[in-house]
Amino acid sequence: xxxxxxxxxxxxxxxxxxxxxxxxxxxxxxxxxxxxxxxxxxxxxxxxxxxxxxxxxxxxxxxxxxxxxxxxxxxxxxxxxxxxxxxxxxxxxxxxxxxxxxxxxxxxxxxxxxxxxxxxxxxxxxxxxxxxxxxxxxxxxxxxxxxxxxxxxx
Numbered sequence: 001x002x003x004x005x006x007x008x009x010x011x012x013x014x015x016x017x018x019x020x021x022x023x024x025x026x027x028x029x030x031x032x033x034x035x036x037x038x039x040x041x042x043x044x045x046x047x048x049x050x051x052x053x054x055x056x057x058x059x060x061x062x063x064x065x066x067x068x069x070x071x072x073x074x075x076x077x078x079x080x081x082x083x084x085x086x087x088x089x090x091x092x093x094x095x096x097x098x099x100x101x102x103x104x105x106x107x108x109x110x111x112x113x114x115x116x117x118x119x120x121x122x123x124x125x126x127x128x129x130x131x132x133x134x135x136x137x138x139x140x141x142x143x144x145x146x147x148x149x150x151x152x153x154x
Contacts, residue, residue, distance in 0.1 A: 004112050005032030005133065010152040011144050017065045024149055031153055033137035036112040036130045037080055043109060043127070044086030053079050060153060067152040070145055077141040080134060087127060096128040 009030025016022030034057065041050035056076055060068045068076065091106070092098055098106060098115070103123055107115045112133075115126040144151050 004114065005029035005036075007031030008154045009033075009140055010154060011140070011147070011149040012067065012152050014070065014148065014150050016150070023152075024147070025143070027136075027140050029133070030137065030140055030151075032112065033133040033140075034076075036133040037083065037137060039110050039112045040083055040087060040127070040130055040134065043091050043106065044083065045090050046086055049079055049083075057153070065152070066154075067150045068144075069150055070148050073141045073144040073149075073151045077138060077145060080138055080141075083134060084131065087131070092127050096131070097124040098127055100124065 005028075007028075007030060009027045010023045011025045011027075013022040013024065034053065038050045038053050041047070041053070053076065056068070056072055056079070060066050060072065088094070088096075091102070103115055103117075106113070106126075107117070113126040113130045115123045117123065119126075141151065143149075
């Protein structure tokens with residue numbers, strides 16, 4: 001299995017502009033988790049949610065110091081609501097497996113999920129593995145919101 005995740009998210013004191021002493025916690029692969037969430041929404045057929053996430057990230061990246069404010073982290077957290085419902089309604093079965101017949105199509109539509117043919121039957125679990133990234137992202141964002149911290153993108 002190839003690791004398609006990347007980057008680091010840092011929880012920082014609000015308005016810190018990246019001073020290293022303001023970093024409260026760091027989480028590897030966090031930006032990759034966000035990209036995974038975008039792709040999962042697209043696969044679930046909700047392009048609007050995916051676009052809202054991208055817009056939120058674009059806004060953060062346009063700043064001198066790329067970071068989501070605590071309120072933007074809360075918005076992102078909200079944009080992840082109901083993703084499981086959307087995926088179960090359109091992409092996976094009740095056991096979170098991708099139907100084998102859909103794998104070729106989904107391989108064409110994703111870069112973040114490990115649906116590679118060489119994985120054999122395990123490729124069917126690629127969406128579930130992607131959801132584990134989203135769950136980790138939810139935990140990071142919840143911590144930021146609960147503690148009133150910004151989320152720096154690196």
